[in-house]
Amino acid sequence: MTKIYIAKNAIGQFNTGEEVVGLVDEDRIKHLLSIGAIVEKDSEEVADEVEEVGEVVKLDKLTKAELIALLEEEGIEYNESDTKAELIALFPKE
Structure with a gap:
């Protein structure tokens, strides 16, 4: 079963708080987790981080x-x- 990840920072086409789809490369996933760019959807960290995110506005x-x-x-x-x-x-830019 594929794990689901949430962006803690804007990554490519994904904004903060969005579900990051298409991650299959284990090395890439480990790297993004290690730098804090993503978290697993079921982790407690997600709830804390998403609550801190304000409304995303297309300027x-x-x-x-x-x-x-x-x-x-x-x-x-x-x-x-x-x-x-x-x-x-x-x-x-954040």
């Missing part, structure tokens, strides 16, 4: 005003003249 789908509101909420400084792309670039 490119937001308006400039919504981006500014999020930046202000996070305490991130920006310039009024910044374009939408420049505002998106200010967000942490």
